[in-house]
Amino acid sequence: MNRIWWKEAVVYQIYPKSFYDSNNDGIGDIKGITKKLPYLKDLGVDVVWICPFYKSPMKDNGYDVADYYAIDPMFGTMDDMDELLENAREYNIKILIDLVLNHSSSEHKWFQEAISDSSSSYRDYYIFKNLDGEKLPTNWRSIFGGSVWERSEDNNCYMHVFDKSQPDLNWENPKLREELYEMINYWLDKGVAGFRLDAITFIKKDQNYPCLPTDGEDGLVGLGSVCLNQKGIGVFLKELKEKTYGRMEAMTVAEAPGVPYEQLDEYIGDDGHFSMIFDFSYSDLDLSPDGNWYPQTDWSVKDLKEAIFHSQLSIQDVGWGALYLENHDQPRSIDKYFRDEDCNNKELSFYLGSVLATMYFLLRGTPFIYQGEEIGMRNCPFSSIDEYNDVSSKDQFERAICAGITPEEALKVVYRRSRDNGRTPMQWSDCENGGFTHGKPWLKVNPNYREINVKNQINDENSLYQYYKKLIKLRKSISYKDVIVYGAIEPALKEYDNIVAYSRKLNDIEITVITNLSSKQYNIPIEYKENVLSNYMDIDYNQSKKEITLRPYEAVVLVK
Ligand code: NOJ
Ligand code: CA
Numbered sequence: 001m002n003r004i005w006w007k008e009a010v011v012y013q014i015y016p017k018s019f020y021d022s023n024n025d026g027i028g029d030i031k032g033i034t035k036k037l038p039y040l041k042d043l044g045v046d047v048v049w050i051c052p053f054y055k056s057p058m059k060d061n062g063y064d065v066a067d068y069y070a071i072d073p074m075f076g077t078m079d080d081m082d083e084l085l086e087n088a089r090e091y092n093i094k095i096l097i098d099l100v101l102n103h104s105s106s107e108h109k110w111f112q113e114a115i116s117d118s119s120s121s122y123r124d125y126y127i128f129k130n131l132d133g134e135k136l137p138t139n140w141r142s143i144f145g146g147s148v149w150e151r152s153e154d155n156n157c158y159m160h161v162f163d164k165s166q167p168d169l170n171w172e173n174p175k176l177r178e179e180l181y182e183m184i185n186y187w188l189d190k191g192v193a194g195f196r197l198d199a200i201t202f203i204k205k206d207q208n209y210p211c212l213p214t215d216g217e218d219g220l221v222g223l224g225s226v227c228l229n230q231k232g233i234g235v236f237l238k239e240l241k242e243k244t245y246g247r248m249e250a251m252t253v254a255e256a257p258g259v260p261y262e263q264l265d266e267y268i269g270d271d272g273h274f275s276m277i278f279d280f281s282y283s284d285l286d287l288s289p290d291g292n293w294y295p296q297t298d299w300s301v302k303d304l305k306e307a308i309f310h311s312q313l314s315i316q317d318v319g320w321g322a323l324y325l326e327n328h329d330q331p332r333s334i335d336k337y338f339r340d341e342d343c344n345n346k347e348l349s350f351y352l353g354s355v356l357a358t359m360y361f362l363l364r365g366t367p368f369i370y371q372g373e374e375i376g377m378r379n380c381p382f383s384s385i386d387e388y389n390d391v392s393s394k395d396q397f398e399r400a401i402c403a404g405i406t407p408e409e410a411l412k413v414v415y416r417r418s419r420d421n422g423r424t425p426m427q428w429s430d431c432e433n434g435g436f437t438h439g440k441p442w443l444k445v446n447p448n449y450r451e452i453n454v455k456n457q458i459n460d461e462n463s464l465y466q467y468y469k470k471l472i473k474l475r476k477s478i479s480y481k482d483v484i485v486y487g488a489i490e491p492a493l494k495e496y497d498n499i500v501a502y503s504r505k506l507n508d509i510e511i512t513v514i515t516n517l518s519s520k521q522y523n524i525p526i527e528y529k530e531n532v533l534s535n536y537m538d539i540d541y542n543q544s545k546k547e548i549t550l551r552p553y554e555a556v557v558l559v560k
Pocket of ligand 2: 021022023024025026027028029074
């Protein structure tokens with residue numbers, strides 16, 4: 001058993017623009033995070049991951065960094081950041097920050113130099129190509145739509161995997177790499193405990209820049225096969241680790257789409273590039289393989305659990321994983337994982353939230369809670385596409401229209417999947433704007449804040465917030481911590497299509513987690529010694545039959 005602090009931690013993810021506004025300008029800020037440290041401590045989290053707060057024109061809400069060494073004024077100052085780090089230390093909470101290394105903002109001074117002067121030494125910090133007449137170098141489609149190539153004034157073009165305001169950095173250039181390492185070390189020296197690495201599997205491109213057969217109406221082709229996890233990326237990732245966080249016991253969690261399970265060892269094995277990675281195989285189950293939000297794919301709980309266990313068992317073979325239900329790129333989990341009328345039955349909302357929480361939190365890996373998930377925040381209805389802020393929501397709206405559906409239907413598609421669902425302001429209380437700000441919130445507050453808010457739930461012993469606290473306590477309890485953190489995972493009750501169940505085993509301790517992700521009732525033969533957690537008041541057990549009756553959306557954790 002290889003004990004490491006980040007395996008034992010519970011992480012909380014903060015989207016700073018929407019967490020808490022300390023100065024009432026309508027935008028969440030760093031002082032707002034400092035103010036809420038007691039809240040995070042009370043919940044029981046050990047690590048906070050903060051999404052980008054760097055100076056940025058906010059075309060992609062901070063994932064377009066204009067200065068890696070500066071705090072955007074909307075979030076505060078470097079003094080505020082130092083104050084946060086210091087206060088967090090007192091609360092024994094570690095801080096992880098987001099590293100956006102695949103691209104910068106087009107407003108970064110490197111890019112400004114590069115685009116205005118083709119002989120600048122910064123030109124080679126980015127990927128510029130000569131234009132052959134009107135013809136673009138490749139037919140690759142960017143993640144946010146359109147070609148990856150944007151013309152520059154001198155009749156050249158530069159590459160962007162994401163938005164055109166996010167030019168890709170040229171990792172082939174050692175000078176660029178050194179600049180990035182220096183910056184990462186600056187933050188480590190400041191005292192951050194580690195990093196979440198954004199879009200890191202995109203940093204290496206197929207150096208032949210081949211054109212590929214098109215796969216869409218736009219004449220373009222998805223760039224996965226030429227820009228994701230390309231041969232040779234390991235050389236960069238090894239060097240990155242060696243020259244920065246590899247020198248300490250930092251925690252690194254990589255957003256690493258495109259890594260096949262057979263290759264996990266290189267990424268998260270004993271000597272892997274990162275502590276853990278996010279696996280998207282089950283959180284993107286509702287997306288078509290080309291990433292389009294329309295049409296929606298059909299999936300069942302059985303598909304979901306197969307995907308979860310495939311992921312869990314593959315990761316268990318080699319290393320460690322990150323567990324999550326939600327993040328700033330995902331819709332709210334209750335809306336995503338429950339699609340029938342029960343989803344809107346208020347009487348059930350506690351059960352829906354708590355059954356999902358139990359299902360993912362006790363899997364093998366480090367659990368991440370996304371802000372608002374702990375109170376069961378929900379997708380937010382917007383009345384028109386103009387009300388949305390997210391660049392990909394606007395692009396996906398257009399894609400759906402191009403596919404021939406009506407604007408009303410396209411709006412429904414966006415409602416279901418928009419990244420803004422997870423980005424509406426945190427609902428702290430039933431006061432104006434959910435207690436997030438006294439100003440005008442930068443993005444609509446979900447109108448359900450009067451019912452769903454932190455204040456109500458802190459004061460209610462039976463709330464989802466209190467249930468998350470119980471889950472965290474259980475994960476840290478003297479009796480069960482080791483089995484929950486370090487125990488092996490094994491799927492259980494496979495024959496019940498709507499039930500996700502598993503056991504965790506370490507030496508002679510075994511716990512079984514059973515979660516019913518449906519409104520159906522099941523009788524399950526099982527024997528146990530103790531029930532250590534459940535989301536109903538009691539547990540319906542028939543002693544003589546040795547059978548548990550699992551009610552709709554019920555979750556139980558049993559000790560064998
Ligand atoms: C992944 C981030 O999570 C997402 O929010 C962002 O838009 C892209 N990477 C580009 O940085
Ligand atoms: Ca503010």
